[in-house]
Amino acid sequence: MKSAVWRDARVYLKYIRMHFLSGLEYKGWWMMALQVLLVCVADFLPSFLIFARMGDIGAWTWERILLIYALAVASFGLAESFCRGFDYFPWHMLRSGNFDRLLLRPRSLAVQVAGSFFHIHRLARAAIGIFAAVWALSRLGVPATAFSVGVIGLALLGGTLVYSGVFVLCSGIAFFTIKALDWIYILTNASYQVTRIPIDYMPGLFRRAFTFLMPMLVISYYPAAVVCGWGEPVAAGFLALPAGAAFLGLSLLVWKLGVRHYQSTGS
Amino acid sequence: MAEQIRLTDIQKHFTVYERPDGKWALLRAAFSRKARRVQALDGVSFRIGEGEIVGCIGPNGAGKSTTVKVMSGILTPDAGECLILGRTPWKERIAHVSQIGVVFGQRSQLWWDVSVADSFALLKDVYAIPDGQFARRSAELIETLDIGGLLKTPARQLSLGQRMRCELAAALLHSPKILFLDEPTIGLDAVAKLTLRAFLKEENRRSGVTMLLTTHDMDDIEALCRRVIVIGRGRLLYDGAIAGLRGKYAAREGQDIDEIIAAMYRDMALES
Amino acid sequence: MGKGKGMGVAMDRTRKFSLFVCSARACIGLFRIRSIESLQYRAAALSSGSISVFWALIEITVYTVFYRYAAHREAATLTLAQMVSYIWLGQTLVPLHPLSIDDELLAKINSGDVGVELCRPLDLYFHWFAKSAAGRVGRFWWRALITLGIGLLMPGPLRLGAPVSAAGLIMFLVSVASTFLLSAAYGMLVTAVRLGITWGDGPTYMMMLVGGVLSGGYLPLPLWPDFMQGFLYVQPFAGYLDLPVRFYVGAIPPGRAAATIALQLGWTLLFVCAGRLVMRGRLRGVIIQGG
Numbered sequence A: 001m002k003s004a005v006w007r008d009a010r011v012y013l014k015y016i017r018m019h020f021l022s023g024l025e026y027k028g029w030w031m032m033a034l035q036v037l038l039v040c041v042a043d044f045l046p047s048f049l050i051f052a053r054m055g056d057i058g059a060w061t062w063e064r065i066l067l068i069y070a071l072a073v074a075s076f077g078l079a080e081s082f083c084r085g086f087d088y089f090p091w092h093m094l095r096s097g098n099f100d101r102l103l104l105r106p107r108s109l110a111v112q113v114a115g116s117f118f119h120i121h122r123l124a125r126a127a128i129g130i131f132a133a134v135w136a137l138s139r140l141g142v143p144a145t146a147f148s149v150g151v152i153g154l155a156l157l158g159g160t161l162v163y164s165g166v167f168v169l170c171s172g173i174a175f176f177t178i179k180a181l182d183w184i185y186i187l188t189n190a191s192y193q194v195t196r197i198p199i200d201y202m203p204g205l206f207r208r209a210f211t212f213l214m215p216m217l218v219i220s221y222y223p224a225a226v227v228c229g230w231g232e233p234v235a236a237g238f239l240a241l242p243a244g245a246a247f248l249g250l251s252l253l254v255w256k257l258g259v260r261h262y263q264s265t266g267s
Numbered sequence B: 001m002a003e004q005i006r007l008t009d010i011q012k013h014f015t016v017y018e019r020p021d022g023k024w025a026l027l028r029a030a031f032s033r034k035a036r037r038v039q040a041l042d043g044v045s046f047r048i049g050e051g052e053i054v055g056c057i058g059p060n061g062a063g064k065s066t067t068v069k070v071m072s073g074i075l076t077p078d079a080g081e082c083l084i085l086g087r088t089p090w091k092e093r094i095a096h097v098s099q100i101g102v103v104f105g106q107r108s109q110l111w112w113d114v115s116v117a118d119s120f121a122l123l124k125d126v127y128a129i130p131d132g133q134f135a136r137r138s139a140e141l142i143e144t145l146d147i148g149g150l151l152k153t154p155a156r157q158l159s160l161g162q163r164m165r166c167e168l169a170a171a172l173l174h175s176p177k178i179l180f181l182d183e184p185t186i187g188l189d190a191v192a193k194l195t196l197r198a199f200l201k202e203e204n205r206r207s208g209v210t211m212l213l214t215t216h217d218m219d220d221i222e223a224l225c226r227r228v229i230v231i232g233r234g235r236l237l238y239d240g241a242i243a244g245l246r247g248k249y250a251a252r253e254g255q256d257i258d259e260i261i262a263a264m265y266r267d268m269a270l271e272s
Numbered sequence C: 001m002g003k004g005k006g007m008g009v010a011m012d013r014t015r016k017f018s019l020f021v022c023s024a025r026a027c028i029g030l031f032r033i034r035s036i037e038s039l040q041y042r043a044a045a046l047s048s049g050s051i052s053v054f055w056a057l058i059e060i061t062v063y064t065v066f067y068r069y070a071a072h073r074e075a076a077t078l079t080l081a082q083m084v085s086y087i088w089l090g091q092t093l094v095p096l097h098p099l100s101i102d103d104e105l106l107a108k109i110n111s112g113d114v115g116v117e118l119c120r121p122l123d124l125y126f127h128w129f130a131k132s133a134a135g136r137v138g139r140f141w142w143r144a145l146i147t148l149g150i151g152l153l154m155p156g157p158l159r160l161g162a163p164v165s166a167a168g169l170i171m172f173l174v175s176v177a178s179t180f181l182l183s184a185a186y187g188m189l190v191t192a193v194r195l196g197i198t199w200g201d202g203p204t205y206m207m208m209l210v211g212g213v214l215s216g217g218y219l220p221l222p223l224w225p226d227f228m229q230g231f232l233y234v235q236p237f238a239g240y241l242d243l244p245v246r247f248y249v250g251a252i253p254p255g256r257a258a259a260t261i262a263l264q265l266g267w268t269l270l271f272v273c274a275g276r277l278v279m280r281g282r283l284r285g286v287i288i289q290g291g
Helices: A001-023 A028-055 A062-082 A084-094 A099-103 A109-114 A120-139 A146-174 A182-186 A189-194 A204-213 A222-230 A232-238 A241-263 B025-029 B064-072 B093-097 B116-126 B131-145 B160-172 B190-207 B218-222 B242-253 B256-272 C002-040 C042-069 C081-094 C103-112 C114-118 C123-152 C164-194 C202-214 C226-234 C236-240 C243-249 C253-288
Strands: B003-018 B035-048 B053-057 B079-084 B100-104 B177-181 B210-214 B227-232 B235-243
Touching: A001 A109, A001 A120, A001 A182, A001 B093, A028 A120, A028 A189, A028 B227, A062 A146, A062 A189, A062 A222, A084 A099, A084 A109, A084 A146, A084 B177, A099 A109, A099 B003, A109 A146, A109 B242, A109 C253, A120 B177, A120 C002, A146 A222, A146 A241, A182 C042, A189 C042, A204 B093, A222 A232, A222 B160, A232 A241, A232 B131, A241 B116, A241 B235, B003 B064, B003 B100, B003 B210, B025 B131, B035 B064, B035 B079, B035 B210, B053 B064, B053 B190, B053 B218, B064 B079, B064 B177, B064 C042, B093 C226, B100 B190, B131 B160, B131 B190, B160 B218, B160 B227, B177 C243, B190 B210, B218 B256, B227 B242, B235 B242, B235 C236, B242 B256, B256 C002, C002 C123, C042 C081, C042 C123, C081 C164, C103 C114, C103 C123, C123 C164, C164 C202, C164 C236, C164 C243, C164 C253, C202 C236, C226 C236, C236 C243, C236 C253
Parallel strands: B035 B235, B053 B210, B053 B227, B100 B177, B177 B210
Antiparallel strands: B003 B035, B003 B079, B227 B235
8 A cells, every 4th residue: 555655656746847848949939938827917017006006005015915925826726837737628638539558558547646746836826926926024114034935835735735625626527528627617727816816805705715716825825824924823824734634635626527437438 | 168248137227408599509508408318338247257258239329338447347237237256346346456467549548648568667666566577577578579679769659550569568468358449440540450469369368367358359369269249229139149130131232241230230220 | 994993892892891780790699699598507607606796895994994903004095895896896807808719710720720721701800809798708708797786685784786977987988998998909919919929828828917917906006005006097907997996986087088098099000900911810820830
């Protein structure tokens, strides 16, 4: 059992390495990276400009908003890099029928799917997210203690699990319906737009949905609040990892149901 | 001869959604959808022993691919029993697929953008083949399939004939006990077909791997298989020597195997 | 001789006309197919409509918070009610504009099937122009309608308000019509640029992104810095959604209506010319490459 897990990990790393190397041969990758970078900047531009025009909202400066937003973006970028296969799965694997081939290989399906794609340029989103978070932390005067680095590191780890979970969930649902999948965008690129709303003014519906249904605020706002001392209980800052693991676990259940459905209908 | 494959009364149906036809069909389809049940396999049973090469033929949509999918573990049947090397494919997927190889003529298992050698190296990890065994086996396959010169080439740059040889090597690297081939000669030129058949025959003789191939090319069957299975409308219509088919139809249709098969398909259509 | 030439011109004209009819028929057909497809997959349309609604609600919340609680509330340019309408109409219009190259065209470019298209007796530019526009509108009008409907049904402060006046509504509709031409023309320019690039979508995505950002779809243009307002008004992408929406909420004085529409059409014309020019150059390259 242990050796199977080890072999799966080994195969995953080999896949990523292979995609990375063949990706470097592709001339346009840095241009794509630049494009992703531009998308990230464009995404945050509205917040910057409106803060510039209308000023802070009480204690809510734009550095604060940037920090929360950047943590979510970095997590999304990391998940998008290392779980790209699931992000692509509905359109590039299920539809083309290549999933059959994975069923014929003696390795975990989830690992094979996760490693089936990797695009270097997607790392740009993770990089800019981490960079922006560090910059915001320094502007907010948070020292790099073991505590703050630990909380932020766990937040990124948990965040990567949460967003990977979203991709896994999407792929699991894709087994049942591939046409009505667009709404999943609300959990991916649109989800972190919620962090543009200062938490004190966030409508309860958003706040609860993105804490309990999809723990996006648990991996962005709460760690930021604990590190900067905005009055949230310290324990809340450490929930990112367990919340991420739980979310991914539930998504994997949906995925497993989907695989079973696929094997019984063959479509 | 030990039994390796045993299918007993396998049943499988699919649900297809039909669009209404006639005037305003597209628009009406937007608001109504009719489901229809299609019986793809209706009680298929057969056994295959170790080292056999069995050909599986039947018209398009007869259930050949569904049968192969059930045996390789991609599809779970509604009812019936399928034992392959003593295992039920869909219950023990990983253990099952470690022991079989599958070649689809229409689909590649090589990674498109990386060299053939890199694909082989990945398969070594996927199947957890020990170093020594991998070195021996790959050297052997590279030599008999004559693909030494292709190893540095990415799969997408190979011609179909070259690619098929590499596919075969990829499917046999882990020394499977059973090899399923789904239309392996489709689209190949005459020389490539002959090479492929010669290789399959030799591989079967040398390592005793059991083979089941589906095809539309009767020459494949005549060159490779002593036994042939005919599937039509989800049922097993014939199982036996190819000579038996001849005996049944030759008087009427002459000796040409394609005509014999065509006559058989016609008969099946008359039955229902 | 003169007579012969005259006949040639006449024949050329009838040929051109029949080609135009062919293209037009193809477009109507495509529009119909895409419309029905999107009707058929109602769940899909509702699903993509939900994104627009979600996005609109977030934006409205953000701006409401700023309008009520920000330090410099007086710096706001539009009223909150105008802003709410701006966002709903923006979310309605955005999916109707090309944000990437038409899938079908891109597939043709990537597979090299452009050469096949060249063999057809068609004006390729207008054929593609109309086809991609018809396909997109056919696919997304449902979604746009859903967004619009939900915007109108929202409770009080979240609701899409009525147009400022009948004249405002008419100008809005006229402006929206020219918006389609404008965005389709820009889409074709980007497609033409993509024709010559064999190594990826980076540059064309960026071109599309610039259009999207400057259209006001990310942040309503009136909220951009004051010193940029002059530039933002004359740049082509305001015509995507900012200008029509301003007509609707009454943020453009009626005296400037004609000039504004002329501005949109002027940019459209420029994009068409540039697109045709680039495309002609690129296609020559394709032919030479193809041998």
